Amino acid sequence: MLNSLKREVLERPYEGAFKNQKFMEYECSKDKSRKPNFGKSLDEIIDSIELKDGMTLSFHHHLRNGDYILTEVMKRIAKKGVKNLKIAATSIFPCHDILVELMEKEIVTKIYASYYSGPVAKAISEGKCKEICTVSTHGGRPRAIMEGEIVIDYAFIAAPSVDDMGNISGSEGKSACGSLGYAVADAYMAKNVIAITDNRVKKLEKIDIEGYTVDEVVEVESIGDSKGIVSGTTMITKDPVGLKIARDTKVLIENSGLFKDGFSFQTGAGGISLAVADEVKKLMIEKNIKGSFASGGITGYIVDMLEEGLFEELWDVQCFDLKAVESIKKNPNHRKMSANTYANINNKENIASKLDIVILGASEIDLNYNVNVTTGSDGVILGGSGGHADTAAGAKLSIIVSKLVNARIGCIKDEVLTVSTPGDTIDILVTDRGVAVNPKHKELIENLKEKTNLNILTIEELKEIQDSYTGKARKFEKSDKVVAVSEYRDGTSLDLIYKI
Incomplete structure (x- = not known):
């Protein structure tokens, strides 16, 4: 149902992490x-x-x-x-x-x-x-x-x-x-x-x-x-708007063609992302579906899913809370992995490329599905890609979950201020006002319209709804001085970040 139009243009030939020349020189010297x-x-x-x-x-x-x-x-x-x-x-x-x-x-x-x-x-x-x-x-x-x-x-x-x-x-x-x-x-x-x-x-x-x-x-x-370690949101949102987004995402996942025994899954530690995990958990129990693995930075909530037998194993590059720290110490199916194993594009065994579904956030997304998680609307750096771009490129289905309007600011822009994750690796945007599917997935769009009650819109239509609440956003004026580069997983430059 999902085609394979991912970021193949940037995929390098496999050089073999831990087998490249620099590493071989190191191995021989130690x-x-x-x-x-x-x-x-x-x-x-x-x-x-x-x-x-x-x-x-x-x-x-x-x-x-x-x-x-x-x-x-x-x-x-x-x-x-x-x-x-x-x-x-x-x-x-x-x-x-x-x-x-x-x-x-x-x-x-x-x-x-x-x-x-x-x-x-x-x-x-x-x-x-x-x-x-x-x-x-x-x-x-x-x-x-x-x-x-x-x-x-x-x-x-x-x-x-x-x-x-x-x-x-x-x-x-x-x-x-x-x-x-x-x-x-x-x-x-x-x-x-x-x-x-x-x-x-x-x-x-x-x-x-x-x-x-x-x-x-x-x-x-x-x-x-x-x-x-617990320095961000690691609790399921109680906001009705966030919960609606999570429920709609569950329906989408159930009808994606990927929700079946052995599926793999990753979600972040934000409130809406964890609410999606909660909805997926309920659906797995209801449909008697067992997943192969969950991965990424692991929270106690994902640990619970392992302990309840919903996933066979966890692949963990960093623990997001103390429950995850305790789990990785005692549970042999809670596995540690290096960042190389997690997401190095030149490691053909990287876990990110084995993901079926990943749930991601966004501070901004544009009409070409490019995502910004690096800078705020004022141009100040507020985070960074982390594993965002890695998993979006690697997973079969990458889903952005976001409120359409938050604090009078819309999430959809004509162009994002900073490209953190390229749009050709993003598959779906789920908001409280509707769902936009990247037009490259024509079969998936038809299937969702036929089998679900989801409000399937184009991203342009979603933006019109947004703008009716917020008005047209004024264009951000960039300075001339470059302070940072947003770099893709293969080392190419995605965007420039300017002095505020």
């Missing part, structure tokens, strides 16, 4: 029996490393807004007199606001990340970073690192537990965060890897990162506050 060094304090480590202007330092975000490590490391590095450092962080949260001052002093002059929020996002939008920053996808980041496009000099890994061989786990310790999937490429490919932990043990059973990749282990009092 002694897999070696152990890292132990015993130095964080101050001693920073004093001992050979910092030079222009180096690239990496960090991961699995502790999200509870992370202490980026701040503690950069506070010390800032005293060393180096300039023009590049930060390759997996994501940036409000707790990383030290970077604003470091950008203003030109100690840090470029940031690579898949998601930006808080003061750092605002500062970049205001042009406070000397160089153009990059907003990548979660799959694009490991691809770039493993293929040598981003070369990391020092990777600082916040490690919830480290054993005597230097092996790292995210599942153990007081700062447990579950999966460490975003830090794996850094550990394999960085020139120097420093694990910073607040829990050293004799031997780990579940290993995220092998000790032979680690050069130094530093023990500190605390690497962060795991409660900061």
Whole structure:
């Protein structure tokens, strides 16, 4: 019922993640029996490393807004007199606001990340970073690192537990965060890897990162506050409008031709997305449908679906709440995966490409189905693609769920301010006022009109309804200064982000 018109034009030949030339060179250079060094304090480590202007330092975000490590490391590095450092962080949260001052002093002059929020996002939008920053996808980041496009000099890994061989786990310790999937490429490919932990043990059973990749282990009092993992909406919406969108999405999924035993599924942690998951759960029970897997960043709600036998397994790149952290520790069917396994376009086994259905949000969508989840209507960076573009391209059916009008602002634009996900990878928009199906899916449109009571409209018709409530949106005036690039999963540039 769904055709295969996805973003094939950008699909590169499979080069083989963990089999490309850069990685093979790395593999040959490492002694897999070696152990890292132990015993130095964080101050001693920073004093001992050979910092030079222009180096690239990496960090991961699995502790999200509870992370202490980026701040503690950069506070010390800032005293060393180096300039023009590049930060390759997996994501940036409000707790990383030290970077604003470091950008203003030109100690840090470029940031690579898949998601930006808080003061750092605002500062970049205001042009406070000397160089153009990059907003990548979660799959694009490991691809770039493993293929040598981003070369990391020092990777600082916040490690919830480290054993005597230097092996790292995210599942153990007081700062447990579950999966460490975003830090794996850094550990394999960085020139120097420093694990910073607040829990050293004799031997780990579940290993995220092998000790032979680690050069130094530093023990500190605390690497962060795991409660900061829950730094967004992780509850089902109670808003009647959001619940209607979820019910309509359920009807759509049931009639998509994909809802059958063995289907795979991913949804975000937003209120409407979780409401969709709840409706899908009820439908699975009603129709006695068992799914193969759910994937992505995992919430406790998806954990419940695993424990109730609705899915055979979960593939988890990051835990979105503490229930997911506990589940991944004890349930063998709750599997950890690296970002490479999750969504690297050049890894032919990537999980994103095996998805049947993905539920995604949008701050804006345009008449060509391009989606913006990177900037707000005022041009300020408010997030980033994360896995949005990866899963939209990989899944057989990518569904955007959004209120048509929210706080007097319509979601449909003539053109989005920033393209985060290209429109040829988006299949359906579900709003409270109607459903728009990408016109490439003619058979699906006919089937939904015939078999359901959904209000199937063109996206142009939906926009007319929206504009009757909001009026015509005025065109956003961009400045001349580019502050960041919205980068697609294969490394091509989708759009430019301008100074506000």
